[in-house]
Amino acid sequence: MSTARLEAFSDGVFAIAITLLVLDLHAPARPGHLAEALGKEWPHYATFVVSFLTIGIIWVNHHSQFSIVSRVDRPMLFINLFLLMVVVFIPFPTGLLADHLQNGSDQHIAAAVYSATLLVMGIAFFANWRYAAAHSQLLHAEMSPAQIRRLVNRNILGLAPYALAVGFAFVSAPLSLAICGAVAVYYVFPGRLPEHDAQAAGSA
Amino acid sequence: MSTARLEAFSDGVFAIAITLLVLDLHAPARPGHLAEALGKEWPHYATFVVSFLTIGIIWVNHHSQFSIVSRVDRPMLFINLFLLMVVVFIPFPTGLLADHLQNGSDQHIAAAVYSATLLVMGIAFFANWRYAAAHSQLLHAEMSPAQIRRLVNRNILGLAPYALAVGFAFVSAPLSLAICGAVAVYYVFPGRLPEHDAQAAGSA
Amino acid sequence: MSTARLEAFSDGVFAIAITLLVLDLHAPARPGHLAEALGKEWPHYATFVVSFLTIGIIWVNHHSQFSIVSRVDRPMLFINLFLLMVVVFIPFPTGLLADHLQNGSDQHIAAAVYSATLLVMGIAFFANWRYAAAHSQLLHAEMSPAQIRRLVNRNILGLAPYALAVGFAFVSAPLSLAICGAVAVYYVFPGRLPEHDAQAAGSA
Amino acid sequence: MSTARLEAFSDGVFAIAITLLVLDLHAPARPGHLAEALGKEWPHYATFVVSFLTIGIIWVNHHSQFSIVSRVDRPMLFINLFLLMVVVFIPFPTGLLADHLQNGSDQHIAAAVYSATLLVMGIAFFANWRYAAAHSQLLHAEMSPAQIRRLVNRNILGLAPYALAVGFAFVSAPLSLAICGAVAVYYVFPGRLPEHDAQAAGSA
Numbered sequence: 001m002s003t004a005r006l007e008a009f010s011d012g013v014f015a016i017a018i019t020l021l022v023l024d025l026h027a028p029a030r031p032g033h034l035a036e037a038l039g040k041e042w043p044h045y046a047t048f049v050v051s052f053l054t055i056g057i058i059w060v061n062h063h064s065q066f067s068i069v070s071r072v073d074r075p076m077l078f079i080n081l082f083l084l085m086v087v088v089f090i091p092f093p094t095g096l097l098a099d100h101l102q103n104g105s106d107q108h109i110a111a112a113v114y115s116a117t118l119l120v121m122g123i124a125f126f127a128n129w130r131y132a133a134a135h136s137q138l139l140h141a142e143m144s145p146a147q148i149r150r151l152v153n154r155n156i157l158g159l160a161p162y163a164l165a166v167g168f169a170f171v172s173a174p175l176s177l178a179i180c181g182a183v184a185v186y187y188v189f190p191g192r193l194p195e196h197d198a199q200a201a202g203s204a
Numbered sequence: 205m206s207t208a209r210l211e212a213f214s215d216g217v218f219a220i221a222i223t224l225l226v227l228d229l230h231a232p233a234r235p236g237h238l239a240e241a242l243g244k245e246w247p248h249y250a251t252f253v254v255s256f257l258t259i260g261i262i263w264v265n266h267h268s269q270f271s272i273v274s275r276v277d278r279p280m281l282f283i284n285l286f287l288l289m290v291v292v293f294i295p296f297p298t299g300l301l302a303d304h305l306q307n308g309s310d311q312h313i314a315a316a317v318y319s320a321t322l323l324v325m326g327i328a329f330f331a332n333w334r335y336a337a338a339h340s341q342l343l344h345a346e347m348s349p350a351q352i353r354r355l356v357n358r359n360i361l362g363l364a365p366y367a368l369a370v371g372f373a374f375v376s377a378p379l380s381l382a383i384c385g386a387v388a389v390y391y392v393f394p395g396r397l398p399e400h401d402a403q404a405a406g407s408a
Numbered sequence: 409m410s411t412a413r414l415e416a417f418s419d420g421v422f423a424i425a426i427t428l429l430v431l432d433l434h435a436p437a438r439p440g441h442l443a444e445a446l447g448k449e450w451p452h453y454a455t456f457v458v459s460f461l462t463i464g465i466i467w468v469n470h471h472s473q474f475s476i477v478s479r480v481d482r483p484m485l486f487i488n489l490f491l492l493m494v495v496v497f498i499p500f501p502t503g504l505l506a507d508h509l510q511n512g513s514d515q516h517i518a519a520a521v522y523s524a525t526l527l528v529m530g531i532a533f534f535a536n537w538r539y540a541a542a543h544s545q546l547l548h549a550e551m552s553p554a555q556i557r558r559l560v561n562r563n564i565l566g567l568a569p570y571a572l573a574v575g576f577a578f579v580s581a582p583l584s585l586a587i588c589g590a591v592a593v594y595y596v597f598p599g600r601l602p603e604h605d606a607q608a609a610g611s612a
Numbered sequence: 613m614s615t616a617r618l619e620a621f622s623d624g625v626f627a628i629a630i631t632l633l634v635l636d637l638h639a640p641a642r643p644g645h646l647a648e649a650l651g652k653e654w655p656h657y658a659t660f661v662v663s664f665l666t667i668g669i670i671w672v673n674h675h676s677q678f679s680i681v682s683r684v685d686r687p688m689l690f691i692n693l694f695l696l697m698v699v700v701f702i703p704f705p706t707g708l709l710a711d712h713l714q715n716g717s718d719q720h721i722a723a724a725v726y727s728a729t730l731l732v733m734g735i736a737f738f739a740n741w742r743y744a745a746a747h748s749q750l751l752h753a754e755m756s757p758a759q760i761r762r763l764v765n766r767n768i769l770g771l772a773p774y775a776l777a778v779g780f781a782f783v784s785a786p787l788s789l790a791i792c793g794a795v796a797v798y799y800v801f802p803g804r805l806p807e808h809d810a811q812a813a814g815s816a
Contacts, residue, residue: 014621020224022632091226109242217427219423224428304437310441417627504639504646508646
């Protein structure tokens with residue numbers, strides 16, 4: 001199977017999941033107190049931004065990934081489907097974390113579910129890489145084994161902060177969210193990737 | 205009509221229907237009882253996963269189907285539209301089954317509606333095949349009549365477990381859901397299809 | 409502007425609007441009365457099917473229309489945007505009609521709003537045709553003036569049943585819905601269009 | 613990176629955000645008072661139309677923009693992602709303004725949030741232009757520096773009415789909405805752009 005329709009379908013899922021995040025924004029206000037009500041919703045804005053950037057970045061990286069993959073076989077199709085299932089799921093823990101970010105013991109559960117979801121997303125993305133790297137007939141010819149190994153290693157490293165965020169969820173939910181946000185911001189700023197590799201793959 | 209825009213539109217509908225499944229996930233919790241509330245929502249996670257995989261697989265198979273269809277005429281366009289109507293409908297019985305999976309006599313109704321929906325989806329998918337097989341001018345040249353017959357037969361077989369799930373709905377809703385889930389898992393694992401046919405068509 | 413990105417964007421909007429229709433399906437049930445509750449929701453299934461088919465057919469016809477349009481200018485872009493606005497709006501009167509299909513005097517208002525929406529959609533679709541026909545430099549060369557005139561006339565005729573449905577809304581909402589449904593079913597069955605024109609344009 | 617997948621993803625997000633606007637339309641009515649209830653919802657129709665046209669126009673302009681951009685680098689990818697984040701956000705202030713358009717002091721807050729969102733969207737769009745103009749290797753060859761400068765300047769001017777709308781929000785919310793609507797209507801009518809530039813870029 002060529003990668004074109006897989007990319008189109010994935011783009012569709014990314015685009016919809018990222019847009020559904022807005023359905024979590026509400027500001028129920030008593031008359032005359034809208035500004036206050038909007039202010040109290042800050043956990044929803046914070047999780048909206050972090051989840052939006054995270055899905056946006058996984059989209060950018062998915063794009064980069066498939067620029068070096070030339071063919072998709074059935075296992076890879078389903079690894080990708082699993083990745084999409086996690087992405088589709090993201091609006092749920094996003095709303096959950098926003099609802100409970102400041103709520104006593106519940107904040108820890110909510111933050112753990114949220115950051116664990118991002119960790120599983122990272123693992124699914126990594127599995128995609130791992131599988132492609134092990135089946136070089138699926139890749140475009142121009143990647144050397146050393147380049148492939150470097151990309152795979154970098155992807156493992158990308159999982160560490162999410163694992164950290166799961167752990168810190170039990171200390172403080174806002175801190176856990178901040179770690180997830182920092183990962184997103186890190187990738188947003190340019191120059192984080194060696195120019196050559198970025199050109200070749202723009203890996204995560 | 206070329207198949208390109210039909211596939212693009214279908215991909216869009218599949219992508220949106222699969223993503224809307226997340227809107228069924230909620231976890232209303234009394235303060236301090238979030239973990240418990242999340243646990244009690246397991247029927248929603250179970251139906252989310254089964255419906256996600258089912259739509260995902262029908263997408264993969266739709267893709268395979270159209271890799272051997274070269275042209276679409278008006279009847280086929282509307283058979284496909286009927287298939288999409290069933291796919292769009294899926295989030296409704298998914299939520300219904302999740303809400304009633306453990307509820308006395310209602311579970312049987314809900315499970316029957318759910319598995320019947322998947323059965324009708326399978327029938328619509330089969331009708332697409334049947335019509336294409338009977339109008340070989342719509343297919344790419346390289347399919348032999350024997351290959352076409354094999355694909356059609358395999359599709360009929362694919363309907364059997366869903367019919368079974370409708371029947372078992374009146375015994376136990378979780379069992380009925382498990383059968384639907386097993387169908388999805390069956391197709392996820394690679395090697396289920398003879399290599400040659402998979403290459404040629406990847407049929408369901 | 410080439411028509412490719414306009415068609416892609418329109419397909420996206422059609423696909424999403426058609427899929428959002430499912431969000432109107434609910435079946436709140438007292439324990440043990442799910443079958444009854446599902447039965448009482450029939451107005452929602454009826455409007456779901458009619459709206460789904462109507463959007464599906466307008467999509468098919470939009471596709472046909474753009475198979476004879478080769479270029480899009482700015483006015484046509486905005487006529488198309490207006491058509492999409494009406495399509496996006498459809499889930500609202502769909503839910504409205506379902507909620508009030510059996511409710512005394514309210515049914516007339518709801519049915520009038522519903523069928524008027526479909527009428528306005530038809531007018532927007534017709535305006536697209538009318539504009540394209542008047543600017544033949546936007547069309548592919550192979551259409552003769554007589555063919556174009558025939559297509560335009562057929563589109564005007566297509567508006568009549570919707571106008572009728574608006575009128576009959578004040579007699580009976582189910583009747584008005586049935587007329588809208590009959591329009592959809594009419595176009596679904598093949599052979600309604602002269603073969604040659606169907607090939608050339610498949611107009612509404 | 614080629615612009616094709618970026619445009620496809622952006623189109624998807626535009627299409628979904630524009631379609632989700634319909635979810636804000638409701639008409640809760642006491643039996644027998646549907647017409648009255650529908651009438652009272654006019655702020656929702658007004659904001660629906662203004663937001664729909666605004667997103668539609670930003671889509672048209674985004675399309676124009678990328679017709680002169682030939683390549684996208686990582687910074688531009690993220691500027692575009694920020695633009696999409698604002699677009700995805702729009703349904704929230706749209707509903708907010710509709711809910712509070714006639715509510716005492718709250719109307720000012722709601723209108724300020726709404727028009728500020730459109731202003732930020734305009735700034736993000738402008739930033740996209742600004743960045744592209746400063747990196748001419750990303751553009752197709754045929755743009756002269758004078759043309760680029762003219763486009764950039766016109767985009768700055770496009771921000772002025774939104775800034776005005778933020779200011780007037782504190783005078784009257786309907787007036788602020790009317791200014792935003794006037795911007796949309798201004799761009800809808802043809803002939804607003806010098807023919808040559810429109811051909812080359814159709815800038816905002």
